[in-house]
Amino acid sequence: MRRSREEAAETRRRIVGAASKLFRGRGIGAVSVADVMGELGMTVGGFYRHFDSKEALVAEAIDVASAESLARTRALASSGRPAMDRITDLLNFYLSTGHKDNPAFGCPVPALASEVAHEGLATKEAFTLAIERLIELAGCVLPDDSAKAREQRLRMAASMVGALVLARATSNPALADELLSAVRHGLIESARASDGSEQRKATSPASRRPRPRKRPGKKP
Amino acid sequence: MRRSREEAAETRRRIVGAASKLFRGRGIGAVSVADVMGELGMTVGGFYRHFDSKEALVAEAIDVASAESLARTRALASSGRPAMDRITDLLNFYLSTGHKDNPAFGCPVPALASEVAHEGLATKEAFTLAIERLIELAGCVLPDDSAKAREQRLRMAASMVGALVLARATSNPALADELLSAVRHGLIESARASDGSEQRKATSPASRRPRPRKRPGKKP
């Protein structure tokens, strides 16, 4: 029974949304096309009206998940409050047990990282964009684009992902908490250090980008 | 055709060895029991004389891979040379493109982390031991077991794993190199800082860590 163009577009969106949650929650290999369609109360056949293959869905689901995750988290990171409050809020969310225990609603990067390493090019390209968004997010709380600040952002992204990935893979909840706390404290401390030095130096050597302006922190 | 006890034990060891390489190289889900046995020129049936299930093999393969990886890397980290040389050598190996491009022969933790998050208890327990070994390895180059040093080791392990996991998941080799270099530089710098304070403090004022020192800002 044919559907209207709007209904079809809505179905497509719902497929991607369901896939995005399922892949993050259970991994790419553990979720079948039938699982995704079943989530919408639909059968497998219809899937191929919308996508060429499972891989096409995987790539799109990663893209949508990372865009949503960035939007949600940027609300924490770039409302106009002091830099230290923003970084604290961001890390209190990203490195929380809540985030650890609910991968389906969290950042796709730690949820899928080591699995994506063995996927096809389209998936890795979507994932690369997701990594870049995570680095951009770090930039929201560690502004300044000198070479040194770029390194600091990359380190922040790597630490956050490493902590979450290890916290989720261990059977020892105490170790998981220790990992999340250690990285949270370390990043807050090193942000405080560079925040201090940032405020101290008044002259900016001809290269800097202005710090992101105040924005109403809205939730997606 | 029955084999001698020694031959059988040797077969078992070869199964685990092959599995350990294949799982790290291609992921757990992407490697079948038949793949592993095929690596030894054997057929599937014999596998179940040695293991109750694939999961039992996965757990043992992770254990053996992490023990070997620790042994190999500890050679770099704990020969009696100066602390800074040891940490530099360790990071130059762990965060190298060689390690990134050859997961089959490297540390199982970044190779399997996000996949293990969805595996059974036995696998997660073996993986927890692997994480602890990685933290122990960090302890070889960041000695001192105060609460603060424990946090520093956890952070080092998380950063290393995060960097490698992201470097392997991106389709952009330049980004991969940037990630590895940034984390390498950051860890060397923070080790240098605490190495300095270690030597400086006869009495410890129980509070601050010294700010990282000036270093030649090299681009990756």
Added chain:
DNA sequence: TGTACATCAGTGAACGCGCGTTCACTGATGTAC
């Protein structure tokens, strides 16, 4: 605006395939005497 027809979103069964595991079998090894 009304009608005839082409389009195509979604159904549900089927396709070939590879998976983890089981099983009857083989024959060398290990053991009891």
Added chain:
DNA sequence: TGTACATCAGTGAACGCGCGTTCACTGATGTAC
């Protein structure tokens, strides 16, 4: 030490199952006149 037999490591085919994808079909939607 020699012999008879039980054990069991490894074979190769088969098991049921779930996977990604295809396909003939249905009937409401969209379009051409």
